[in-house]
Amino acid sequence: MKTDRLDQALEKMQADVSVPSGLSARIMKAVEKKALAIERRQIFWGSIHLALGVSAVIYGFTAIVLNLLNGDLNGYLSVVAEDPSLLFTEEGLRALFEQVPVLSALVFFAGLVYSIRHLMLRGVRIKKLSSVMAALFVVVAFGSFVGGMAVAANMSGSVTASASEALFTPLVTASKDYQYSSSGEVTSVTDLDEDTVEVTVLLPEGGQKIIEISKDSMAYKKVIQEGDKLFIVGKPGGFKKPGNMKANFVHLFSKD
Amino acid sequence: MRDSDLILIDEFLSGDVSSFEAIVEKYHTAVYRLAYKFAHNADDAEDVTQETFVRAYESLMKKTSSEGMLLKPWLMTICVNLCRNLAKKKKSFNFSDLEREEEEDSLVERLQGREPSPRDAVLQSEVVAEVQKAVKKLPAKYQLVIDLRFIQDLSYEEIAEVLQVPLNTVKVHLNRAKKALKSYLPPL
Secondary structure, three states: OOHHHHHHHHHOOOOOOOOOOOHHHHHHHHHHHHHHHHHHHHHHHHHHHHHHHHHHHHHHHHHHHHHHHHOOHHHHHHHHHHOHHHHHOHHHHHHHHHHOOHHHHHHHHHHHHHHHHHHHHOOOOHHHHHHHHHHHHHHHHHHHHHHHHHHHHHHHOOOOOHHHHHHHHHHHOOOOOOOEEEEEEEEEEEEOOOOEEEEEEEOOOOOEEEEEEEOOOHHHHOOOOOOOEEEEEEEEOOOOOOOOEEEEEEEEEEOO | OHHHHHHHHHHHHOOOOHHHHHHHHHHHHHHHHHHHHHHOOHHHHHHHHHHHHHHHHHHHHHOOOOOOOOHHHHHHHHHHHHHHHHHHHHOOOOHHHHHOOOOHHHHHHHHHHHOOOOOOOOOHHHHHHHHHHHHHHOOHHHHHHHHHHHHOOOOHHHHHHHHOOOHHHHHHHHHHHHHHHHHHOOOO
């Protein structure tokens, strides 16, 4: 037999295996069963991933709220608003980073991105995304409300702060070395020696802080005088005079 | 044909699950027949066919784009992989034989040995039937490549991909099978 004839004959061959009737229906039944199992599995793992993401969002958001309520960011911002050039100084930037809860913000945004990305990867259609975002917003709002209530309760002294402190302190405190931060008004400036001055700062919450400032510091170079407003971050103890606080950095906010 | 496949896949990926039903409707016959070639019994072939589409569904759920997808060879590759697993359990097909070459003489002997030559009996209208009968006498691997090439209409490259053998092996198998058939069947 010639090759071209053989090829023609081969091409005209019919499949010799007959397909059982209703096979496609049975296949679809098996596929639907599997689809259901896949959907259940996706819902299960999706819920876990979403719960983790939303927890991170709530955790971060609440920590930010707590930090804002406890910290002195408002005071800092109002001073910066008066003199935005502060942001371009080393101490101004450091003070900003000290006030902004970077880690909490990171946890918040990472949680948010993770949740949204997870929802999109899991095939949540865009039209559904808005409702999911709305749900997420409600959850975050609820979380921040709970956090705010905890702070309010803490401030009024009706509940002990230990739980929330234990939970949020590592996040709220941007640097664990800095145990104190505040701003206040300078009431006196005294030379301690050729390198250091002693500055007394009247604190808005009452009382005063006596801090030692190096004459090399930017704040001192701006000539600190009585009536100036200072932003101070530091840790107490272990300095030239017992009880004094050595400022890790000091920023001169405004001069009268 | 391939464009319509891509449309079906795209529809499925955009959330239209019913388009998978169209895929099943379109290819279940081809997949079943391929599965039967390996399984040699209807029950196993049906199980493999069902599992092929279930795996395909699962796999499609994870995809985001139909780019570069050839639906039929892809389904057949899944089917062959499942048949490979089945063959390990039931010894229904010797996959290692797929890449081994047969002596040409032994092929012709195989064709001639079982039934009397149809040399005198062939009529023009019966050529195809005779060819088909002769193909059935070939070793399973040659039947398989002939089936995939001439009945399933796959290219050499697609056959190589589906069977996971080198392209050259496919060419050699087809060539040997055709040579054996040519020398066995009467001249027309």
